[in-house]
Amino acid sequence: MSNRTLTLLMGFVAFLILIVGIVFVIAVVGGGGGSSSTAASTSPKTSSSGVTGDICQGNTLVTFGEDPASVLDPIQVRDVGTAEYVIEIFGGLVTLDLNLKVQPDIAASWKVSPDGKAYTFTLRDNVVFQNNRKVTAQDVKYSLERAADPANNSPTVTLYLGNIVGVLDRYNGKAKDVSGVKVIDDKTVEIDLLQPSDYFLAELTQPVAFVVDHEQIDKDPRNWTQHPNGTGPFKLSQFTPADKVVLTRNDRYHLGAAKLDSVVFELGGGSLLTRYQNNELHIGAVPPIDLEAVKAGTSSLSADYKPQPLMDTSYIAFNTRQAPFDDPLVREAFAMSIDRDRINTVLLYGTQRVATSILPPEMPGHNDQVAGYGYDPAKAKQLLAQSKYAGKMPHITLTYAGAGGDAPEILQAIQSGWQDALGITVDLQASEYSAYLRDLRKGTYQMFDAGWAADYPDPEDFLDKLFASDSQQNEQGYNNPAVDALLKQARTETDRTKRFSLYSQAEQKILDDAAIIPTFWPIDHTLVKSCVQNWPSVAMPVPKYRYISIDASKEK
Amino acid sequence: MGAGLFGYTVRRLLWCIPVLLTVSVIVFWIVRLAPGDPVDTLLGQRYDPAVADRLRHKYGYDQPIYQQYFTYMNNLFHGDLGVSTRHQDFTVKQVVLPKMWVSTQIGFYAMIITFMLGIPVGVYAALARGTFLDPLIIGSWLMLDAIPIFVLIPVAQWFFALKLGIVGLGYDGVYSSHMILPILLLGLPGVAGVARLMRASVITVVGEDYVRTARAKGLKDETVIITHVARNALLPMVSIIGLSLPGLVGGELFLEELFGIPGIGQESLQAVLAPDFDVVLFLVLFSSTLFVLANVLFDLLYGVIDPRIRLGEARG
Secondary structure, eight states, X not given: OOHHHHHHHHHHHHHHHHHHHHHHHHHHHHHHHTTTHXXXXXXXXXXXSSSOOOTTSSSEEEEEOOOOSBOSOGGGOOSHHHHHHHHHHOOOSEEEXXXXXXXXXXXXXXXXXXXXOEEEEEEOSSOBOTTSOBOOHHHHHHHHHHHHOGXXXXXXXXXXXXXXXXXXXXXXXXXXXXXXXXXXXXXXXXXXXXXXXXXXXXXHTSGGGOOOOHHHHHHOTTTGGXXXXXXXXXXXXXXXXXXXXXXXXXXXXXXXXXXXXXXXXXXXXXSHHHHXXXXXXXXXXXXXXXXXXXXXXXXXXXXXXXXXXXXXXXXXXXXXXXXXXXXXXXXXXXXXXXXXXXXXXXISTTOSEEOSSSSOTTSTTOOTTOOOOOOOHHHHHHHHHHXXXXXXXXXXXEEEEOOSSSOOHHHHHHHHHHHHHHOOOEEEEEEOXXXXXHHHHHTOOSEEEEEEXXXXXXXXXXXXXXXXXXXXXXXXXXXXXXXXXXXXXXXXXXXXXXXXXXXXXXXXXXXXXXXXXXXXXXXXXXXXXXXXXXXXXXXXXXXXXXXXXXXXXXOO | OHHHHHHHHHHHHHHHHHHHHHHXXXXXXXXXXXXXXXXXXXXXXXXXXXXXXXXXXXXXXXXXXXHHHHHHHHHHHTTOOOBOTTTBTOBHHHHHHHHHHHHHHHHHHHHHHHHHHHHHHXXXXXXXXXXXXXXXXXXXXXXXXXXXXXXXHHHHHIIIIIISOOOOOSOOOSSSGGGHHHHHHHHXXXXXXXXXXXXXXXXXXXXXXXXXXXXXXXXXXXXXXXIIIIHHHTHHHHHHHHHHHHHHTTOOHHHHHHHTOOOHHHHXXXXXXXXXXXHXXXXXXXXXXXXXXXXXXXXXXXXXXXXXXXXXXXXX
């Protein structure tokens, strides 16, 4: 072939590539004003050029979030990721502050009847929806009845609002309205309970109890969640699934307008750490592999490292209805042969907190005196020898939710602990998530790896839900009449000190029975840029973005 | 040619209908019978049997499976693709179409790069056969292909974004400079494969009698290469392009994950795991439809490119 031919051919190709390149550039320039113009006009642009400028100069916080698992309708919210947006957009009668204490939100104050079964809320005068319509007692009644309406299929209403008179009747189609929610006048609403409950207000901070605008829902029942009209500190200005959620400040917010202009949640994930280092995000997360260096202070990220303890507990649970774990001695032996401190130091670089009891330290009612079994392999061996399964131990399998491959390292370490201390080989088996959940409820697993995250800051949410013999969530099949009696008494006890002491007694009994082995209280390994001010440390999602500001002068 | 080709086209398209119906039945059954219950996943640990029953009724999962199938197909013909359970109360349209469009555009640009570079590289390598240039060119492109994309991407991100600081990483729309790196990383590794096919194809064609004849009649080199060699050597490329088109809507899991691109790859994986019945069904049915149609289309295109493959007319 002559060189001329090749040159010509290459020239032709170069021409084609040039054309494609020009089309692309035109599209880049044109596209900026075209397809994304609606988004750009309502939301501040985060980064328009390839290289992001100094993110500390603007007044927009860029963080990451999860793709919502439901539409942004408070009564449909069922996961922490979606709740994070909904609690900023909407509000209810009460809310949680940064110390996880219940505080008035739409309600200014409330009175509890002497029998503890009637709550009378007086609404604030200055609460308006984001479209400036005033919130009245009728809006509260509408919102709670809407949550209980069976046609709306709320997945959470029976769980959190079932104690309100008439909610379950409405949900089961036995009533046309919720008789326990009564409008007294425009700014007074009474809520009646089936049983007195000291944690009712904590339940009311849940999204399912938030106030929504019935005018908007009537007008646009299908698509109102794409531009919801709430009462919260932020408005939803953009939501593109898998891409981003943008919240902008609600200037009329009755508890004090936010300092930030807007908050951008990037939903795509991507290489979070790289993007954080590239100054595209204010908030980042430390991947496990970098934890050791970051924690030791030898990484450039160490200065930004803000470990965030969570109100969660990870645990290994026994099926107490099945051999061999129907024998408490076997359970105790298993509990005593896990060296959690060593797992934490060796495997986790000391970044986790070893759970000595069930309730995490952030949980009100956590009691340092309550403790489960410590590491004691000699005693464990002895207990196992006394158990009724001594010498005839059946084959044991521990199931966890996962997609196959190697089991999580922590489980492998626990497995080898049992092997070393007790000489028992436990199989680790992964199960697909929804099958795992279903079999848990059927009670087919011998033992399983699980965790529980607090819905609201009250020990009832852990102890009653997980260990009461009549609870749907008691997958251990744990049944101790003494514990049941304590939990039942605590449900209706309105004196908080007494109630928490009842929970402490119940918790100690549960741990003595080794119904579960608490392993760790997890920690989020968060990175926060130095120019972000007042980033709060709070163990569960509460409205927090209105406190935060950005100060370029604090940038390092 | 007109009537024959038209008849052939209609016949081929009519045949697509039973194929797709069969696919829909099989896929529907597989999706429904596979382990995993969307309502279990939706409620997670906060399971309440009364709530679960209501939700199963709402989504129609309490009906017999054949009833569910007919309801689904009926809705499908009325343009209703169903609702997602993983993204509760979003319609499949809302969940899938925007993501599919993002993936398709990125995949399309990457594919243009792959073929625009692969074809000339292949031709060049074929013409340079016997010299050291041939293995050098193909080999260097193969190296790029040999590195797994989940290794290539982080290295490229580190180098171009952190080290050189010339690109941003987050997703900022398909038409932004942030997408140059992902499109290149998606397109370039494919060059080697296309080039090798093209090289083999050109080598076969160059040896053909008609090429020698064309040369013998004194045609210029470039005319011979472009009109005689390249045109004929492109034939196998057409089917490669054709069969890779439906794949464009499938998205690219690693790339989307690592660049935070809101594409369909990640959604597909999660939809299967959840499981999110209607989303999985739509994704599978949509890509089977595309695949079947692309097959028909490119069979017809063959006829245009190579007159010897003209089916169903005259002799047919």
